[in-house]
Amino acid sequence: MATNAIAVSPRTLGFGYYTRIFRKETQYEFVKMLRTKAYSLSVVGFPVMFYLLFGTSNRHNMFARYLMPSYSCMGVVSACLFGIGMGIAMERAQGWLELKQASPMPRLAYLGAKMISCAAFALIIVAALLTLGITLGGVSLTAVEGLKLAGVILAGSVPFTAMGLLVALLVPANAGPGIINLIYLPMSFASGFWMPVKYLPHWLQVIVPALPTYHLGQIALSIFGYAEPGSMLIHWEALAGFTLLMLGAAWIIFTRSEARS
Amino acid sequence: MSATAVLTPTVPAAVPAALHAANRPVAKLHSVTKRYGQTTALDNFSLELHPGEVVALLGPNGAGKTTAVRLLLGLISPNAGSVRVLGRDPRDADARTRIGAMLQVSRVPEMLRVREHIDLFRSYYPNPLPAAEVIRIAKLDGIAGKMFGQLSGGQKQRVLFGLAICGNPDLIFLDEPTVGMDIETRRALWDEVRALSAAGKTVLLTTHYLEEADMLANRIVVINKGKLLCEGTSAEIKHRVSGRRIRCITQLDPEFLRTLPSVSDVQQDREAMVILAERPEEVVRTMLVRDATLHGLEVSAAALEDAFLALTSEQ
Numbered sequence: 001m002a003t004n005a006i007a008v009s010p011r012t013l014g015f016g017y018y019t020r021i022f023r024k025e026t027q028y029e030f031v032k033m034l035r036t037k038a039y040s041l042s043v044v045g046f047p048v049m050f051y052l053l054f055g056t057s058n059r060h061n062m063f064a065r066y067l068m069p070s071y072s073c074m075g076v077v078s079a080c081l082f083g084i085g086m087g088i089a090m091e092r093a094q095g096w097l098e099l100k101q102a103s104p105m106p107r108l109a110y111l112g113a114k115m116i117s118c119a120a121f122a123l124i125i126v127a128a129l130l131t132l133g134i135t136l137g138g139v140s141l142t143a144v145e146g147l148k149l150a151g152v153i154l155a156g157s158v159p160f161t162a163m164g165l166l167v168a169l170l171v172p173a174n175a176g177p178g179i180i181n182l183i184y185l186p187m188s189f190a191s192g193f194w195m196p197v198k199y200l201p202h203w204l205q206v207i208v209p210a211l212p213t214y215h216l217g218q219i220a221l222s223i224f225g226y227a228e229p230g231s232m233l234i235h236w237e238a239l240a241g242f243t244l245l246m247l248g249a250a251w252i253i254f255t256r257s258e259a260r261s
Numbered sequence: 262m263s264a265t266a267v268l269t270p271t272v273p274a275a276v277p278a279a280l281h282a283a284n285r286p287v288a289k290l291h292s293v294t295k296r297y298g299q300t301t302a303l304d305n306f307s308l309e310l311h312p313g314e315v316v317a318l319l320g321p322n323g324a325g326k327t328t329a330v331r332l333l334l335g336l337i338s339p340n341a342g343s344v345r346v347l348g349r350d351p352r353d354a355d356a357r358t359r360i361g362a363m364l365q366v367s368r369v370p371e372m373l374r375v376r377e378h379i380d381l382f383r384s385y386y387p388n389p390l391p392a393a394e395v396i397r398i399a400k401l402d403g404i405a406g407k408m409f410g411q412l413s414g415g416q417k418q419r420v421l422f423g424l425a426i427c428g429n430p431d432l433i434f435l436d437e438p439t440v441g442m443d444i445e446t447r448r449a450l451w452d453e454v455r456a457l458s459a460a461g462k463t464v465l466l467t468t469h470y471l472e473e474a475d476m477l478a479n480r481i482v483v484i485n486k487g488k489l490l491c492e493g494t495s496a497e498i499k500h501r502v503s504g505r506r507i508r509c510i511t512q513l514d515p516e517f518l519r520t521l522p523s524v525s526d527v528q529q530d531r532e533a534m535v536i537l538a539e540r541p542e543e544v545v546r547t548m549l550v551r552d553a554t555l556h557g558l559e560v561s562a563a564a565l566e567d568a569f570l571a572l573t574s575e576q
Binding site: 013017020021024025028031032035036091093094095096098099101102103104105106 | 331334335336354355357358360362364365366367368369370372373377380381382384385386387408421424428434
């Protein structure tokens with residue numbers, strides 16, 4: 001026994017070992033988020049509530065249809081910013097993240113589990129909004145439109161996971177909810193999630209292309225024919241650029257804090 | 262005194278390699294210095310853990326105990342010196358599959374059940390203990406189905422202990438393990454630490470409870486302000502403070518008491534004065550003459566606590 005304790009024989013842990021960690025980590029992360037009512041109820045509840053207020057009251061006109069993709073975008077942004085940003089910031093402040101880092105758990109499993117869980121919440125939001133749109137909003141849509149929207153929202157979880165990471169590193173845990181609301185609510189409004197960008201004040205329309213939410217919104221709206229004229233490619237490029245910018249900034253801050261610790 | 266004194270004893274060639282290996286340290290901090298900004302948390306500090314040992318790292322708050330543990334876990338890296346664990350760099354993820362840790366965690370995700378936390382942590386290790394075994398050892402029967410958020414402070418500590426042993430580790434770090442536990446649970450945890458040691462595991466525990474170090478450790482390492490003060494068995498450390506302990510309520514000035522012959526330390530303990538002296542009779546005689554109000558007099562053998570106070574206040 002004592003001799004075993006001296007040196008770890010270099011052995012490669014198999015694919016099965018890593019798959020199991022990823023599976024368990026994701027499973028429990030999702031269960032944890034679901035049970036944390038402050039998260040699950042607000043992230044799913046807000047888009048649903050707003051759709052019940054503004055979507056169903058515009059039954060049979062364009063807004064019942066318009067608000068499905070736009071509130072879906074709002075949903076994925078809040079699911080990622082609160083889930084990743086708040087989630088990591090809190091677990092970091094409480095020392096829980098450190099205990100996980102001291103274990104053999106790969107860092108990617110932690111991040112991957114959070115990202116997949118947030119994306120799952122985003123898909124739940126899409127499903128809820130589509131259901132409400134069809135039943136109470138009187139919207140008719142094809143299965144392809146619905147699947148396309150789900151795909152776009154899933155892709156949209158990537159840039160906002162990256163943003164959530166940066167938020168987790170920058171924002172103190174106790175100030176988290178307030179600051180995230182301050183970031184995402186104005187961004188949602190300015191990006192046409194509540195009404196088309198062309199109805200917004202002119203000065204807002206000028207700065208709106210700088211917001212990642214605007215580009216995601218345009219891609220999602222294009223599925224239903226509500227995007228502003230122009231190629232979608234530039235919006236995908238903007239989101240890709242934004243993702244790299246967020247990851248780069250997060251990486252720099254993370255390595256700096258590692259060097260200091 | 263120096264930790265390096267115990268390093269690699271000469272072993273005759275005839276001794277099997279396994280025995281030789283048993284004397285090599287499982288974990289080692291070698292002349293480590295760690296600074297956080299302006300503060301020096303550890304200053305040229307060395308520590309070795311040998312197979313099967315229970316070592317207590319004892320010191321007041323801010324002494325550098327947790328920093329030593331975090332270095333050994335590879336959570337931080339030193340400014341100077343080297344850290345080796347199980348023969349490799351602790352930042353190496355592979356080494357971590359043989360290590361368990363109980364850290365000071367202010368909150369654990371509360372919306373997972375105890376059983377779920379254990380199931381998750383078990384999945385991190387290639388050869389984990391069965392879940393039922395973890396529940397039995399950490400005394401979690403009855404609360405395994407509860408959400409973490411519903412547990413009392415002592416129960417939470419027990420869960421954290423359970424997570425530390427999930428992977429059936431050879432080397433276990435316990436950072437202030439019994440904080441928040443009542444006496445009964447604390448004693449139960451001590452029994453578990455002894456059982457780990459009996460099973461050949463190596464344990465490093467940090468504590469500021471002297472009793473805990475005294476009860477559990479084969480070897481106590483006393484640190485303060487990032488520096489090694491002394492190390493040895495609890496008997497050896499007590500021996501460093503020869504003489505006896507006088508406790509009484511007196512109006513005499515502590516500065517004056519320090520000047521009395523054979524007095525090595527004077528401490529105020531609430532309303533009472535605690536004096537360590539080689540020749541307590543002389544000291545008591547003088548005190549009784551000088552202070553007619555003196556009362557509550559006790560003279561006893563020096564305890565580990567006195568040794569500790571004397572050692573840490575010498576600095």
